[in-house]
Amino acid sequence: GAVVSQHPSRVICKSGTSVKIECRSLDFQATTMFWYRQFPKQSLMLMATSNEGSKATYEQGVEKDKFLINHASLTLSTLTVTSAHPEDSSFYICSARRGGGAEDTQYFGPGTRLTVL
């Protein structure tokens, strides 16, 4: 199966700092990657769609100036949480889309647990 990695797996930071999370597709090229957030016992929430070489598309209610997304290559997308606050503490998960047409599939990274003190 396809492999997607995320780094770091866990981060604890002070309020006001910025945190960068990397998402890599290790064995396939992903023109599209997605960033999700999940609070405890809640559903996955799509934050944004990241397309290689172009600006990300953010879901309604997600602040694009706070959650900076860069998709500089076909195997790497980054999410930067700027000026993090305790309410940003969550489980951030990326996924990468492989293939195209009717049988394309998304594979998830292992997630990054962010705790803002």
Place this chain on the structure above:
Amino acid sequence: QKEVEQNSGPLSVPEGAIASLNCTYSDRVSQSFFWYRQYSGKSPELIMSIYSNGDKEDGRFTAQLNKASQYVSLLIRDSQPSDSATYLCAAPGAGTALIFGKGTTLSVSS
């Protein structure tokens, strides 16, 4: 707006039984459907994809798709305690993103 609906559960089955997870979707033109398994504190893992009407089997898992009824299900045979997790149904939304159901929590008791 496209929707994917699942019964949140919990669905409880004894070890060795068949667990049946159901999902309905609102968009008649959806062509592909996915089942993901998510253990507590972990990210979702793809376990099945199905694109055609009928059944698709992979080991103890069988996905069933009925496009006319806009219904997709996942059967888990010989359920094991290690199958206890939340199962997410997904279908393509607008653009390239998947729309996920809220998930069904399965508990398999030994």
